[in-house]
Amino acid sequence: MKLLVIEDEKALADNIKSYLSTNEVICEVAESYQEAIAKLNVYSYDVILLDIMLPDGNGLDVLHFLKKEQSEAGILIISAKNSLDDRVQGLELGADDYLTKPFHLSELNARLKAIYRRRKFQGFTEIKFNEISVDTNNHEVSIEGKQMELTVKEYELLLFFISNKNRVLTKQTIAEHLWGDNVDFLDSFDFVYQHIKNLRKKITAAGGHDYIKTIYGLGYKFHNN
Amino acid sequence: MRLITKATLLYLFIMSLVFSISGVVTYKMVMKRVAIETDYSLAQNMDLLKESIKEGKPLDALQNQKTHIVKVQSIQPRDTLYKYAFSDTMAMHPYFKRLEPHRKMVITQRINGEYYRFNMIDIFLETDDVSGGVVNVMTRLFFGLGLILLVCSFLISSWLFQPFQKTLQKIKTFNLKNDEEVSFEVTTTKEFKQLNGFIIQMTDKARRDYISLKEFSENAAHEMQTPIAVAQGKLELLLETPNLQEEQLPLIQSAQIALSKLSRMGQSLSLLTKIENNEFTARETTDFSKLVNQSVLTFKDIAELKNLTLESNIEENITLPINAAIADILVSNLLKNAIRYNLPDGWIKINLDKKQLIVENPGHPPKVPTNQLFERFRKSNQSGQSLGLGLAIVKKICDVNHLKVDYVFEADIHRLIVKFPV
Numbered sequence: 001m002k003l004l005v006i007e008d009e010k011a012l013a014d015n016i017k018s019y020l021s022t023n024e025v026i027c028e029v030a031e032s033y034q035e036a037i038a039k040l041n042v043y044s045y046d047v048i049l050l051d052i053m054l055p056d057g058n059g060l061d062v063l064h065f066l067k068k069e070q071s072e073a074g075i076l077i078i079s080a081k082n083s084l085d086d087r088v089q090g091l092e093l094g095a096d097d098y099l100t101k102p103f104h105l106s107e108l109n110a111r112l113k114a115i116y117r118r119r120k121f122q123g124f125t126e127i128k129f130n131e132i133s134v135d136t137n138n139h140e141v142s143i144e145g146k147q148m149e150l151t152v153k154e155y156e157l158l159l160f161f162i163s164n165k166n167r168v169l170t171k172q173t174i175a176e177h178l179w180g181d182n183v184d185f186l187d188s189f190d191f192v193y194q195h196i197k198n199l200r201k202k203i204t205a206a207g208g209h210d211y212i213k214t215i216y217g218l219g220y221k222f223h224n225n
Numbered sequence: 226m227r228l229i230t231k232a233t234l235l236y237l238f239i240m241s242l243v244f245s246i247s248g249v250v251t252y253k254m255v256m257k258r259v260a261i262e263t264d265y266s267l268a269q270n271m272d273l274l275k276e277s278i279k280e281g282k283p284l285d286a287l288q289n290q291k292t293h294i295v296k297v298q299s300i301q302p303r304d305t306l307y308k309y310a311f312s313d314t315m316a317m318h319p320y321f322k323r324l325e326p327h328r329k330m331v332i333t334q335r336i337n338g339e340y341y342r343f344n345m346i347d348i349f350l351e352t353d354d355v356s357g358g359v360v361n362v363m364t365r366l367f368f369g370l371g372l373i374l375l376v377c378s379f380l381i382s383s384w385l386f387q388p389f390q391k392t393l394q395k396i397k398t399f400n401l402k403n404d405e406e407v408s409f410e411v412t413t414t415k416e417f418k419q420l421n422g423f424i425i426q427m428t429d430k431a432r433r434d435y436i437s438l439k440e441f442s443e444n445a446a447h448e449m450q451t452p453i454a455v456a457q458g459k460l461e462l463l464l465e466t467p468n469l470q471e472e473q474l475p476l477i478q479s480a481q482i483a484l485s486k487l488s489r490m491g492q493s494l495s496l497l498t499k500i501e502n503n504e505f506t507a508r509e510t511t512d513f514s515k516l517v518n519q520s521v522l523t524f525k526d527i528a529e530l531k532n533l534t535l536e537s538n539i540e541e542n543i544t545l546p547i548n549a550a551i552a553d554i555l556v557s558n559l560l561k562n563a564i565r566y567n568l569p570d571g572w573i574k575i576n577l578d579k580k581q582l583i584v585e586n587p588g589h590p591p592k593v594p595t596n597q598l599f600e601r602f603r604k605s606n607q608s609g610q611s612l613g614l615g616l617a618i619v620k621k622i623c624d625v626n627h628l629k630v631d632y633v634f635e636a637d638i639h640r641l642i643v644k645f646p647v
Contacts, residue, residue, distance in 0.1 A: 012451060019462055102485070105457075168461075172482065182523055186527075186565065187611075217474060
């Protein structure tokens with residue numbers, strides 16, 4: 001996946017770059033509107049991460065540019081403003097998703113991958129993780145061909161884990177991914193454990209391995225070995 | 226007291242002083258004039274008597290109660306020949322039979338080689354009559370003028386003070402939040418010109434300060450989100466580094482939680498500012514029943530994870546003239562509150578009817594009076610993770626949308642009631 005990060009805050013762009021850069025993701029950074037347009041004129045990207053507030057132009061202008069160029073890149077807007085109007089305007093101009101600062105990098109990662117999947121494999125999308133395969137079109141999970149019954153939250157949790165495999169996910173990150181702003185008021189996110197437990201039980205019952213490793217006091221990691 | 230009433234009363238007081246003094250002066254002048262006239266008539270009478278004596282009329286025939294003529298042999302030193310001596314005296318009034326003030330004239334004249342002393346009196350104009358007349362005239366003048374003054378002052382003042390009244394009205398309706406410059410009609414009165422000038426200066430400054438404060442709080446709220454995002458990202462990267470010690474993990478997590486609290490605080494404060502600035506005006510009516518149902522559905526999951534039972538009794542088709550986004554925040558905050566301050570294995574009851582929305586849950590008694598919990602950063606438990614802004618937002622939303630919100634704690638049950646306008 002080729003990713004362009006348009007973000008003027010260098011420290012934030014660095015964070016994103018170091019977190020996302022893996023074997024599968026090539027990440028480039030543009031720090032201004034001009035630089036972004038220059039890059040977009042020459043290269044093509046799968047996904048563009050766009051900060052709506054840039055020093056030398058509005059991020060929405062980048063959206064206009066991409067629309068004019070009939071770009072096929074997926075677009076994720078990040079903004080410090082949590083305003084409905086900005087969100088609606090961004091999505092109307094062809095952005096795929098909208099994320100408010102501050103965000104968890106794991107959340108950003110999951111959203112970028114979701115956009116990538118939607119854009120790249122429009123028809124059939126299947127994510128495989130060893131014996132587990134997830135059909136994101138029909139929201140179905142199967143282990144070695146055998147279909148599993150998961151609740152909506154369990155499905156989202158599994159997808160979040162696979163998107164962030166081998167990464168540490170805190171309980172807070174998981175809770176906010178599953179319930180969004182509705183849990184920000186809680187002192188403890190221990191209740192996440194219930195869903196983890198159920199998911200674990202269902203996977204092992206269906207003959208899968210238990211990939212979810214508990215990191216004591218902190219959270220969980222979806223681990224390959 | 227109105228300014229014009231004060232001024233009129235003051236004028237009336239000064240007027241009464243002036244009229245009293247002029248009454249006294251008038252009285253004195255009149256009395257002096259009367260004395261001169263009486264003296265003149267006494268002197269004329271004396272001339273007539275002199276003629277009669279010359280003609281040889283007998284003295285007795287000329288005498289009467291008011292006129293005494295005596296033939297004197299020689300001029301005594303106290304006598305004044307040809308010289309009029311006037312004085313005031315009291316004499317018996319022939320009809321009233323009482324002493325009345327009279328004017329007296331004494332003079333000695335030489336007629337046909339003989340000396341006659343004339344001693345004549347004449348009734349003086351009565352002082353009572355004069356003072357009565359003066360008082361009468363002065364009183365009439367006073368009341369006449371007073372009445373005219375009153376009528377004029379009230380008529381003129383309404384015209385004179387018109388610019389002032391308009392200025393007052395402008396100040397009364399002035400609202401910092403309406404981004405409107407204050408302007409006044411042109412007036413020719415210097416004082417009002419100055420006043421209007423000062424007010425324009427003051428309101429302009431207040432408006433500028435308010436706008437910059439508003440911009441500051443808006444900018445501060447979202448400008449701080451980027452550094453928070455940076456710090457949060459660094460912590461996540463730190464979590465990814467190999468060979469992390471187990472005791473380092475809780476430190477990272479605490480830092481993450483503190484950062485997210487900081488971020489929420491910024492967002493909540495900016496939300497409060499936005500509500501205050503009427504950025505969520507109700508252009509539509511919101512199906513409140515549907516909204517509460519949705520919220521209940523959203524939070525049911527979380528409530529159950531915390532082992533709370535959620536019971537709702539929601540009447541259908543209740544609509545309110547409120548912005549949907551803001552109504553959602555209102556209901557969510559009430560439910561979040563009920564979940565957060567519940568007892569272990571507790572319950573939440575939500576009741577919606579035409580009159581009100583009630584959210585109740587069991588809980589510990591609040592440590593501060595319940596109505597104070599609507600204030601910013603007021604919390605029952607100061608050390609808790611809560612921001613202390615949830616209920617402040619609820620209150621602000623209710624205030625802006627003409628809803629009434631009450632917090633009641635009774636028999637270990639917290640009850641939040643939002644009353645709808647009738």
